[in-house]
Amino acid sequence: MNSYSYLDRKNITYLAIGVAVMALVSIFLLSAVSSISNNIVYSLIMISLLCFGVYVKWIHENTLRTLRDTERKLSNAEKEKHFMAYYDEVTKLPNERYIIERINDDLKSDASQKALLVFEVDRFSTIKSSLGTFYTNRLLALIAERLLKKLPHLVIGKLEEDQFLILSAGENDKEAFLILCKQLTELMEKPFCIQHFSLNIALNIGIAYYPEDAKSADDLLKCARFGMYEARNVPEQWAFYEPAMSYVREEQLLLENDLYNAIQNNELFLQYQPQLKLKTKHEISMEALVRWKHPKKGLIAPSDFIPIAEESGLIVPIGKWVLETACRQTKELQETLGHPITVAVNLSLGQLFHENFAEVLRSILKETKLPPKSLQLEITETMTMDKSFLMPILGELKALGITIALDDFGKGYSSLSYLKDLPVDCLKIDRDFVKNITENEHEPLVDLIISMAKHLKLNVVAEGVETMEQFNYLLNSECDAIQGYLISKPSSFETIMKNSKCLKANNLCYETQLEYYSLIKQIFN
Known part of the structure; x- marks a missing residue:
């Protein structure tokens, strides 16, 4: 409004000056002798004053229009600024x-x-x-x-x-x-x-x-x-x-902060659990499992720190460290035993979809000199929700020469309609199904998974084998390998390396399936 008032006062001043000039000229001309030249001058002055009035009016209207547009833009900008400050852009809800x-x-x-x-x-x-x-x-x-x-x-x-x-x-x-x-x-x-x-x-x-x-x-x-x-x-x-929740959450935040420094401080380490082959005696396989030894709190369970790592994004650098360490230590074991060894490493969703993951893996394999066929990457069924995103990445990984396993099979979201299209080599039966196996009763889901895998030409590994009943059941089935405490608990790299050196010194040899079982026990126990 102040801008409008100023403009009105300015235009009125221009008009008053114009009217005063016209009046003075008119008085002068009227008092002078009437002639054609004076009439012409008078007419020109009147036309000029008329044009001047029209021009002033045009300026007034144009300026008013400009001011209105500016005020509207300012008002919209203020509304937008207020919206950005107090509302969520996606949902339009108060923030x-x-x-x-x-x-x-x-x-x-x-x-x-x-x-x-x-x-x-x-x-x-x-x-x-x-x-x-x-x-x-x-x-x-x-x-x-x-x-x-x-x-x-x-x-x-x-x-x-x-x-x-x-x-x-x-x-x-x-x-x-x-x-x-x-x-x-x-x-x-x-x-x-x-x-x-x-x-x-x-x-x-x-x-x-x-x-x-x-x-x-x-x-x-x-x-x-x-x-x-x-x-x-x-x-x-x-x-x-409840008040106790505050303490638990604060402990989690402190744990997350400590996890940032765990890699640099060499607090993380790997243990390996063997996968006992049931149909061959020529393969040694194991799964790498990450562990954290906190300087003050001792061993932290993976179930406690892995979710924190995933939530905070630390799972990507931790996952890379696990891959590098597993490949390097597996290569050392191969050289010590003089025998091929396959290592399985779990992948997180954050790792898998991280930019240039295939190139990162290629670099790790080249640096550690581990043959690609000696590495198996384990993904979970929850990672297979969107095949359009997953398939190109798995294709790049398969092109490197590695194998891929689908972990915890049976608990996730995979559809049988496209499981056959996934470039996976192995299904791992979840431990919840294995634990239901008894001596006198079949476990139909285990039988179904094994049968389906064989039709798809996939290997099958059963996890969580803890009893001889489960072992005998799977031995008599088409299951390719088993993993669990019955075979061995996870062992440290140092223990495995020490056992491997002793076996090598005593001439590593296994001709029968029983000797192969014994060998696995000696390496990992």
């Missing part, structure tokens, strides 16, 4: 900053009980690594649409990459929130269709209360997240915040 400020404002005017529910999409990182950002962004947008449509009365917001929240004020008893949790779970049961994919998802839900659990908006959000992290470990996949 964390908006929710925090809203809670703080509510607390100033009303300190009554409030509850915050935070939930994440389970396995979101796996979906993103498999399908890419386009599909996960579309998935998040569809989740937001479904939430707004089915729960319009609730305050719904969007937090980090895969996290949402629901804010509730007033009386919030646990029973009401349990009902809400069930509603959310049922709401996500229907698959999300994105182009030619149909995605099924589950939620991990955490709930925290104000003022029982936290006294501020930031702490309330933190407590709800702690509950969400705990929900990952419980069958129902929701959890109310």
Whole structure:
């Protein structure tokens, strides 16, 4: 408005000057003797003044139009700036900053009980690594649409990459929130269709209360997240915040920080568990298993630090170290025994889809001088969700001359319709199926997997063999190899190397299957 007022005052000044000039000239001409030349001059002056008036009007209108456009652009920019500051770009939902400020404002005017529910999409990182950002962004947008449509009365917001929240004020008893949790779970049961994919998802839900659990908006959000992290470990996949969760999460964060330095400080090491061949006596195979010896806490179980490594992205450098170490140590064992040895190494999803993984592997094989046929890479069924992404990568790896095994087969998501198209060489039967084998009863799933693998011309390895009943059952089947505590627990490289040197000194020799079994025992025990 100030700009308009200034422009009006400026234009009025121009017009006043023009009118004054015209009046003075008119008085002068009228007082002079009338002549043709004076009339012509007078007419020219009048025309000039008229043109001047039109010009001033044009400037006025053009300037007003420019000012309006500028103000509209500024207004749109302010709205866009506000949206970027307080709303999520993908889902268009209020973001964390908006929710925090809203809670703080509510607390100033009303300190009554409030509850915050935070939930994440389970396995979101796996979906993103498999399908890419386009599909996960579309998935998040569809989740937001479904939430707004089915729960319009609730305050719904969007937090980090895969996290949402629901804010509730007033009386919030646990029973009401349990009902809400069930509603959310049922709401996500229907698959999300994105182009030619149909995605099924589950939620991990955490709930925290104000003022029982936290006294501020930031702490309330933190407590709800702690509950969400705990929900990952419980069958129902929701959890109310408890003070002990803070300690557990803080311990995990400290462990993650220590894991950053584990490689540089030589705290990681490998153990190897043999795979006993049942149909041949000419192959020695083993699986490399990463271990972590913490300087203060001692041995950390893989089940404790591998998920942290995957969540933080540390799995990529750790995985590379495992590959390099396994290839180098296997080559040393081959030279010591003078016999081919195959080593199997687990791959994470982050590793597999990391840029130039095939080139990294090629470089490792060249540097360690391990023959490609001596390396087997193990992938899980969850990695096979998107064949279009996986097939080119597996093709590059197979071109190097390595073999590929599908680990934990039977528990994942592989479809038999395209299993035959995957360039894999081996199926590893999950230990949960093997443990059900008894002396007097067949295990139909094990029989089915072995039969199917043989029709696809794939080798079969059974994991988790711990009893002679399981051993005898698999020995009499078409299973190619077994792995488990019955054969040997994982052994350190130093122990295996020491045993191998002793065997070499005593003339390594095995002619019968029994001698081969004995050899494996002597190397790995």
